[in-house]
Amino acid sequence: MSIAENLHRITKTLPPGVKLVAVSKTHSVEEIMEAYQTGQRCFAENKAQELSAKQPLLPSDIEWHFIGHLQSNKVKYIAPFVSLIHSVDSLKLLQVIDKEASKNGRTISCLLQFHIAEEDTKFGLDIEEAEEILESKAYRELKNISIAGIMGMATFTDDYDQVRREFRHLKAIFDQLKGKYFAHDPAFREISMGMSDDYEIAVSEGSTLVRIGSSIFGARIYT
Numbered sequence: 001m002s003i004a005e006n007l008h009r010i011t012k013t014l015p016p017g018v019k020l021v022a023v024s025k026t027h028s029v030e031e032i033m034e035a036y037q038t039g040q041r042c043f044a045e046n047k048a049q050e051l052s053a054k055q056p057l058l059p060s061d062i063e064w065h066f067i068g069h070l071q072s073n074k075v076k077y078i079a080p081f082v083s084l085i086h087s088v089d090s091l092k093l094l095q096v097i098d099k100e101a102s103k104n105g106r107t108i109s110c111l112l113q114f115h116i117a118e119e120d121t122k123f124g125l126d127i128e129e130a131e132e133i134l135e136s137k138a139y140r141e142l143k144n145i146s147i148a149g150i151m152g153m154a155t156f157t158d159d160y161d162q163v164r165r166e167f168r169h170l171k172a173i174f175d176q177l178k179g180k181y182f183a184h185d186p187a188f189r190e191i192s193m194g195m196s197d198d199y200e201i202a203v204s205e206g207s208t209l210v211r212i213g214s215s216i217f218g219a220r221i222y223t
């Protein structure tokens with residue numbers, strides 16, 4: 001199946017209100033262009049330097065998302081153009097993003113990443129840590145970031161009941177934060193959950209952003 005056919009097959013199954021984020025990490029500019037030519041405009045990468053190298057080579061109407069663990073000293077590479085950072089897991093990172101956004105005269109939208117999986121290798125906050133950030137004075141002073149919602153990754157497992165429970169948990173976290181901190185903020189509306197193997201479950205549990213890589217571009221080859 002070609003990239004175009006894969007995209008067509010996947011977008012057909014997504015209900016309105018769910019946006020496809022095409023995860024292009026490790027894939028070439030040519031492969032990204034093939035997806036672009038079918039009309040796909042939203043792409044995501046998980047390495048700041050890879051993203052900042054590809055961005056100038058590709059059309060300027062691409063909406064770039066960042067989905068990986070982001071080190072503070074790498075924020076400057078993506079701050080001039082990134083549309084949404086899915087992986088904010090500390091107040092310190094949020095402060096650096098705010099500072100770099102301000103230098104570029106921008107406001108950068110961010111998602112708080114939550115740890116919902118069983119593995120302890122996956123990054124992310126728990127609800128107490130998130131509330132601590134949202135209630136802090138330091139957070140309230142940030143002017144150049146906007147919290148647009150939350151993100152999470154389910155456990156890598158064949159047990160789809162477990163995956164569903166984890167996504168349901170993330171949706172419950174979203175509802176709790178929405179009610180408590182963002183009830184009057186329409187910008188807080190995204191739930192980024194679901195990848196190639198589990199996006200259908202994620203969509204049925206309320207995802208608004210699915211991050212799909214290998215089902216579009218094929219297996220990644222790490223060199």
Ligand SMILES: *Cc1c(COP(=O)(O)O)cnc(C)c1O
Nearest residue numbers: 023046067195196211212213214
């Ligand atoms: C790589 C990656 C994806 C896409 O994974 P696929 O299984 O290839 O669809 C989604 N989210 C994050 C955070 C990733 O790093």
